[in-house]
Amino acid sequence: MASAPPAAPPLPISTSQTSQSAPSQATITTTPAFRVFISRLSDSVRHSLSLRRPWLELLDRSSFSRPDSLSDAAARIRKNASYFRVNYLLLLASVLALSLLSHPFSLLLLLLLLSAWLFLYLFRPSEPPLVLFGRTFSDREILASLVVLTVVVVFLTSVGSLIISALMVGLAIVAAHGAFRMPEDLFLDDQEPASTGLLSFLGGAAPAVVSRV
Numbered sequence: 001m002a003s004a005p006p007a008a009p010p011l012p013i014s015t016s017q018t019s020q021s022a023p024s025q026a027t028i029t030t031t032p033a034f035r036v037f038i039s040r041l042s043d044s045v046r047h048s049l050s051l052r053r054p055w056l057e058l059l060d061r062s063s064f065s066r067p068d069s070l071s072d073a074a075a076r077i078r079k080n081a082s083y084f085r086v087n088y089l090l091l092l093a094s095v096l097a098l099s100l101l102s103h104p105f106s107l108l109l110l111l112l113l114l115s116a117w118l119f120l121y122l123f124r125p126s127e128p129p130l131v132l133f134g135r136t137f138s139d140r141e142i143l144a145s146l147v148v149l150t151v152v153v154v155f156l157t158s159v160g161s162l163i164i165s166a167l168m169v170g171l172a173i174v175a176a177h178g179a180f181r182m183p184e185d186l187f188l189d190d191q192e193p194a195s196t197g198l199l200s201f202l203g204g205a206a207p208a209v210v211s212r213v
Contacts (some may be wrong), residue, residue, distance in 0.1 A: 052086040064180045077178035084178075092170035099166035106159045113153050121146055 067073035081088060100107040121142055124130065130137045137145075154160040 048086055048089075052090065053084050055087070058084055058087050058177075058181075063182050065182055067179055073179035076181065076183055077175060079183035080178035080181050081174070083183065088174045088178075091174060092167065095170035095173070096163065096166045099162055099169075103158065103162055106157070106162050109153050109157060109159055113150060116149065117146055 067076060100110065120130065121139070124142075130142060154163075
């Protein structure tokens with residue numbers, strides 16, 4: 001009596017499709033959110049730049065005079081800050097950018113820190129969870145790690161002192177200009193909404209960030 005042929009070994013089941021589905025799903029989920037963020041940021045910057053005053057008006061020599069008192073200087077600063085707010089923000093950003101460009105290591109640290117916040121927390125989908133070195137990290141653990149990393153970068157390196165010194169220089173320039181620029185010839189437009197500005201794009205992204213906490 002002929003023996004039955006041996007049973008064929010089970011065919012191996014490929015998991016490549018399963019393993020590839022998670023990254024592709026994460027890419028599909030992350031990319032639209034990041035594109036929406038960039039689109040809102042670009043629209044906000046363009047809108048804010050359209051509200052800036054002419055630089056020749058900012059530097060008009062005939063409009064400069066010495067303030068009569070400290071109260072007069074404070075009143076001038078308030079009026080000029082309301083009228084030239086976009087120009088002043090651009091001036092502060094320029095001083096900060098020049099300071100960072102003169103210190104490439106600090107600039108690199110800030111870029112790495114910003115990238116960590118963007119791609120590890122803000123725009124990373126909740127599923128699948130983040131796995132590093134064989135350990136799964138929850139959203140709260142990622143947030144706590146990023147906060148600690150931010151404190152270390154800002155306060156335990158030269159980044160914090162560089163940013164503070166650049167902002168102090170920029171604010172000193174803005175205060176000096178606002179105190180000596182006569183605002184009598186300025187026509188303030190108080191009908192502009194308070195939400196307009198370089199950071200107004202964060203309003204739409206806030207619910208998505210809060211929902212992760």
